Amino acid sequence: MYQYTSFDKQFVKLRAEQFRDQIERWQRGELTDEQLLPLRLQNGWYIQRYAPMARIAVPYGEISSTQLRTLAHIAREYDQPAPELLAHAQATQDALQDAQPGTTLPAAPLRYGYGHFTTRTNVQFNWIPITRAADVMDLLASVSMHGIQTSGNDIRNITCDALEGIAEDSIVDTRPFAEITRQWSSLHPEFSYLPRKFKIAFNGAEEDRAATGWYDIGLQARRAEDGSIGFTVKVGGGMGRTPIIGSVVREFLPWDQLLNYIEAVVRTYNSYGRRDNKWKARIKILVKSEGQNFIDAVEKEYKDIVELDGAPHTITQAELDRVTANFVVPALQAANLPSKVNTQGQLYQRWLQQNVRGHRLPGLKTVTLSFKRPGFATGDADAATLEALAQLAEQFSAAEARLTHEQNLMLPWVHESDLPALYDAARALGLAQPNIGLLTDMIICPGGDFCSLANARSLHIGAAVTERYQDLDELFDLGPIDLHMSGCINSCGHHHSGHIGILGVDKDGKEWYQITLGGSDGTTLSGPAIGGKVVGPSFTAAEVPDVIEALLATFRALRKPGELFIDALRRIGHEPFKQAANAARHPKADQEALAEQD
Template identity: 80%
Template structure:
């Protein structure tokens, strides 16, 4: 993991002190709400439906056991609403639930004292009073964490695929480049007030596990015919109201030119991006509108940076070596912990197959802990679990863990001989569901339960589908399926890239949901990044589980064998049979009808 220098530590500590001063001036009335808005947003503090929401950056997903323990402390001591606020929130939830007749599976209860893992490797807290925000920032700074640029119209948290540095199919470990870019972009004076938020992702393996096609800038590592390291650069990807896949603007960029070229891209965006309409302000709109002209403008700006400015941000070999030294293999040791697990048992063997992956180093394994626990929203971890994760990371993974795009937590340095002991301890925490990559390993944003932007709730839908598919044999038989749920068109649940996507929409003041099929994030399983297609008019909350079930039953009927994956069957036969099944499930209890038909047969 990257180790903060004295400068890094001083930087985040001074930033926390600065925010404390801003917060105190706002409380005294010396700053208006309007003046305070950009200051708190650039430090990761939103005002949501019931209370402030704090978003904490975890660059490229890497997090230490010390940082996990601090998150546990913050969850325990600060993520606590007043009784009055909690009661009001619960009344609102009850009213929303009552407005959805037929949906008998309610969302998990409104909890507090927990963190939420997001799809972009941030951690969010939903109940911290704004009056305690400065204290929280200072605690975070004490363990080299912050919320800087996790919001606002700036370059956001830089992400990588979760297997960076440990994947057998890796071309280049992109973490050093992501760290260099993080340092360069943080509080960059020219890019502090872009037309809109800006997101960058790296992928260093042959398989795109970082969904780079969906980012404002997606960076794919490669080696040319001469063995030199460089990057394919894609620009203009994004979800939201207008899903767009990024355009390749450079087929091979030498690694040393990364910052100079990104500066050119962001300068062109800053100059020409729209500021008159927030819905058309993302770089994807500019790229789509201008096409080759945009690419030409970037190239001209890049040449000016190189030739006229002297390429001031060229990454030197010495700088790359300095940062890379932080990502060497940590000192590894066996846990020495005993276990009573029957390693021949079906649950353990199923967990090995689904949740344990290959490592580039012999005798090591990669373990994903599933945060898709019944009774909990996807990605939620209470204070006790966060503290226990810190201990697991220390005992089994050299004190390091990683947050994943799928809202799970990965342990990257586990001795294969330690797997039974790890399984036993993780099972006690409820984190060994053998569902990684399967239907119930679903992605969901907090939705209308917490977010003031949401049109509908995502958590009750996730809970209903999780409850519906409790039979792990059935889930395993269905095979790899990406199910993504968003509470609104902002697409924080990445519904566009789901094999099955569910989008909350407002219809006459009620919660309704669109269903899309055939989306892809660009992984080997899913194929090239592409948005899903809507299968019909929106469905009520009560209808969604039956619609999903009808779609999956159609897949089972149409697949050539149990080895043909859902996405492959869908592409082979087309959307029409699935569309008919989805719309045919409207106003019916699909599972009850199917069970009655099977009983009759």
């Protein structure tokens, strides 16, 4: 893992001190709520449906056992609502539940004292009082963590494939490049007030596991015929109201020009991006409307940066070597702990098949712990679990872990001989479900249970689908299926890229859900990145699990032997699935559900 230098540590510490001063001035009435707004957003503090939400950056997903313990402490001591706030939240949820059309699903319980893993390798807390925010920032700074630029119209947390540096199909480890980009972009004065938020992702393997096509800038590592390393640069990807796949603007960019070229892209966006309409302010809209003109403008800006400015951000070999030195293989030692697991048993063998992957180093494996467990929302880890994860990382993975795009946690340095003992420990925590890549390995945002932007709740639907598909034989028979769900069009649950996508929509204050089919995040299994297509009118919450079941029954009936869901869907077309979905409507549903059309 990257080890913060004395400068890095001082930088984060001073930022926390500055934020404390801002909070104290606000409490004294010297700053208004409106004046505090951009200051707290720059440090990752939102005001959500019931309470502040803190978003903590985990750059390129790497997290240490010490940092996990600090997050556990924050969950236990700070993510605690006052009784009157919890009562208000419960009353609000009850009223929303009563207002739904037709029959509905039981609401998800309101939870607190936990961290939530996001698709962009952040950790969020939903109940920390703003009056205690400065104390939390101090705690984070003590372990080289922060919330800088996890919100606001700036360059957000840099993400990578979780298997960077250890994948068997690795071209180059892009973590050093991601770290260099993080340092360059943090508090960059020219890019602190962009037209809208801006997200960058790196992928260093043959397979695109970082969903780079869906990012404002996606950087795919390439090795030229002469052995030199560079990047294919995609610009203008994004979800939201207008899902667009990024356009290739450079087939091969030499690695040392990475920052100069990113600066040219972001500077062009900063100059020409719209600021009059937030829904049309993302770079994807600019790229779509201008096409080749945008690419030409970027190339001109890049030429000026190189020829007129002297390419000031050229990455030197010395700087790359300095940062890369932090990403060497850590000291590895097998835990050699006893285990009672039957290594020939079906459960263990399925876990090996789904949750354990190969490694570029002989004798090692990567293990993904599933945070899709009954009784918990997708991606949630309470304080006790966070503490236990820290111990597992120390025992089995050189005190390191990685958050994944799919809202799980990966241990990257596990000795093959330790797999039975790790399985025992993970099973005791409820984290050994052999479902990675299967239907219940869902991506789901917190939705209307917590988010003030959401049009509909999502957690109760995820819980209902998880409960319905607990039969492992059935899950394995269905095979790999990406199910993604968002509570609103902002698409934090990446519903556009799901083989099956669910989108919560609001109609006259009531919750409805659109179903999309055929999306892809760009992996080898799913094919090139593409957005799914809506299959018909919206459904009530109670109907959604039945619609999912009808879609899967259609797949079973029409698939060829060994055919995957996404392949069958593309071969057959959407119409049989659309008919099955509409036939799943509840006959006794409210008349609004029968008459409603999109």
